[in-house]
Amino acid sequence: MTLDARIADVTETIVARSREGRARYLDGIAKAAAEGPHRAALSCGNLAHGFAGCGADDKAALKGQAVPNVAIVTAYNDMLSAHQPYERFPDLIRAAARELGAVAQVAGGVPAMCDGVTQGRLGMELSLFSRDVIALATAVSLSHDMFDAALYLGICDKIVPGLVIGALAFGHLPAVFVPSGPMPSGMTNDEKGRIRGLYAEGKIGRAELLEAESASYHSPGTCTFYGTANSNQMLMEIMGLHLPGASFVPPNTPLRDALTRAAVSQSLAITRSGNGYAPIGRILDERAFVNGIVGLNATGGSTNHAIHLVAMARAAGITLTWDDFDELSAATPLLCRIYPNGSADVNHFHAAGGMPYLIRELRDAGLLHDDVLTVMGTGLADYAREPTLVEGEIVWRDLEPASGDESVLRPVATPFQPEGGLKLLDGNLGRAVIKVSAVDPQYWVIEAPARVFSSQDDLEAAFRAGELNRDVVAVVRFQGPKANGMPELHRLTPALAVLQKRGHRVALVTDGRMSGASGKVPAAIHVTPEAADGGPIARIRDGDVVRVDAHNGSLEVLVPAEELALRETASEATEPQFGMGRNLFAAFRASVGSAEQGASAI
Known part of the structure; x- marks a missing residue:
């Protein structure tokens, strides 16, 4: 191909x-x-320590060094x-x-x-x-x-x-x-989401929520x-x-x-x-990382990998940028609907053909590098087959031509959408990532007044007090790697989803992360530079109109450039206090790179 x-x-x-x-x-x-191998270079004392805890047969084998x-x-x-x-x-x-x-x-x-x-x-x-x-x-x-x-x-x-x-x-x-x-598979994802929404609205109690969560993670x-x-x-x-x-x-x-x-x-x-x-x-190598990003986009995978893949690549001497993710997303069709991008789970995906079907489709369409080295040898042909047991031995066999369930897994010829699951946003608020594979296209552009928060707790309190019952862009800042280690903010999903369900146009803008399960509410995440690094997100004020535009890839606060530049940078962030070991990670927070650089401290 x-x-x-x-x-x-x-x-x-x-x-x-x-x-x-x-x-x-x-x-x-x-x-x-x-x-290497290096055991032969070890002193007798070194080697003896290395196999002292082994059984007699393993010890004898390691003594021989062959x-x-x-x-x-x-x-x-x-x-x-x-x-x-x-x-x-x-x-x-x-x-x-x-x-x-x-x-x-x-x-x-x-x-x-x-x-x-x-x-x-x-x-x-x-x-x-x-x-x-x-x-x-x-x-x-x-x-x-x-x-x-x-x-x-x-x-x-x-x-x-x-x-x-x-x-x-x-x-x-x-x-x-x-x-x-x-x-x-446990409780359906749609039912789990419904119950979480009821709890966020105060319509059911903790006992009912815990029962549902226990039926999901069981x-x-x-x-x-x-x-x-x-x-x-x-x-x-x-x-x-x-x-x-x-x-x-x-x-x-x-x-x-x-x-x-x-x-x-x-x-x-x-x-x-x-x-x-x-x-x-x-x-x-570079081809393997490109294959990984294509797979991420084709499946609507986790936004966390806009950080992790960058850090992994750096460890191999390779420099990835969010522009690479964006350009590969534009070339990659979305082939999967797995929760939160749909109602199915990974067991349904696997039953429909799973990874062998996905790889076969992408490979046959010329969307994957086939000339790669793998643990199986050269090329991805082996990865377009599925394993099965025959008389106790693994045999890899060819798949059926068709997907087992096109509501979960589709061919390249009829994708769920022509582009992948992730998009880059860029503008006067910096650069960010948005996951669009689970977001209805009617919500790909949100323009609304900002309500600014410095913690998840503050946003949830405002929601419970009824202060967010309107079109709103919730800005949650000082959640980046330098500020507090960049925690996931998935706890906000039920409240924001309830607001959207009520008919409001809602978006989240944050220098923090969302869970890999982030879903139907548009979220501009990993905003870089972060607030604690003096980024423009630290200059937003309540009432500023913010525009999140996934169609055109822009993230803007609609404030004149001169005014924005003259504003004081907010400084709500404080050094995290002692507790849960956070004090031990002060050196990490002091040395960490930006989200687009992989948010790594090593």
Whole structure:
């Protein structure tokens, strides 16, 4: 197939922009590869410490230094339903490695917090920075210099990006990312949204809300809406770091266990001792990142990846900008309707054909780079097939030609909309991102008086007091990475959705983030420069008319330039107080880059 000219042009721009940084990075990982595997260079004392905790057979194998050793970097904990199934994965992986004449060791664990638990709470101010902590913890895990390849066990919001950044610091090592799969479908997303709206209006109590939430999030496995966690899984597959079709197979099933064992086998097949050496630093090149952004737009994925993909790319010596996202969105049709972009969940998406169907459609239309390196080899043909078990062994087979449900997953010929899910906004308020895939086109342009807030609590109080029952652009500022770590503001969604349902024209403008589940209310997010960095958003006043225009990609406060420039910059932001560990992250807030630069402090 012929690559779409628009995709090719964006890729060439990224390659040119990144040439020096990418060359330095590749030179660094080439030197690291030339020196390894490194166990032979360890002193006897070093090596003895490295296998002291192993069983006799593994210890003997590592003494001989001829067998490959696979690192397991795990984000297992019981707090995240998506990560709970990982409890049993190390035993599966170690056993599979032994059967293949290799050794596997848990090299280390990384922290993994649940944004669903911390939404609207002080702990959410640690969430974005946890990505950098995870990257650092991944580096510590691999610092023992004992490994020929690595398996990464992680799924949710900041965990996968953090693992990728850490893995790229050891870019000479092959890496396979191993998912655990989604929980079964629970309460429908439409019903969940309806009940949340009733609670926001005070029409039902906490007991009824908790019952609904418990019916939605009810068992081990990834939450089934298409937020950041499931966008992560889509990215790992379309960028070539998962086994084909692995993303959305349910946990604790024979196929899931077989895929986990196969991940061990494939990690060994792509080490330097094999014929198909495929280190992560070479897999994640400019073409892979373009494929990831195309997939994000085609599926209506999480806005958080306008930050995470930038940070991940920087770790590989590649410079992405929001203009790249915008231009790729313009070239990419929206092929999926998964909540919050529709009523279906990821289980319905998977049943309709899922990732293999999506990749086949995009690939056949020339919207993906096919000439990429993956953990399976070269090209994306393997990723257009689905895994199945035949007599206990995985066989990848071709899909049926048609989608299993065109209300969820469509072909390129008949997309839900001709362009992708994300758009860039630019104007006298700075630059921002807006997710339009879930927003009715009648709300793509909102022009209304501003009501300015410096916290979620203040907006919710104004809503409860009836002060927002009108056309309004809610401006929530001092929520950027420098101010307080850039927490998600998903708690605002029910109140704003209620206002929209009442017939008001409503939008959100913020230098903070929305959840990967942000939906029907237009939201100009990640506004850069942020208020705490002196951005124009800090000069907006109550009553100023603000225009959010997703059609033309503009974000403006309708105030004369001379007047706006002379206004004092608001200074509501204060250093976050002691509590929930926020004081420990002061150095992160002081050194963090802008959202468009990936909001990274490392």
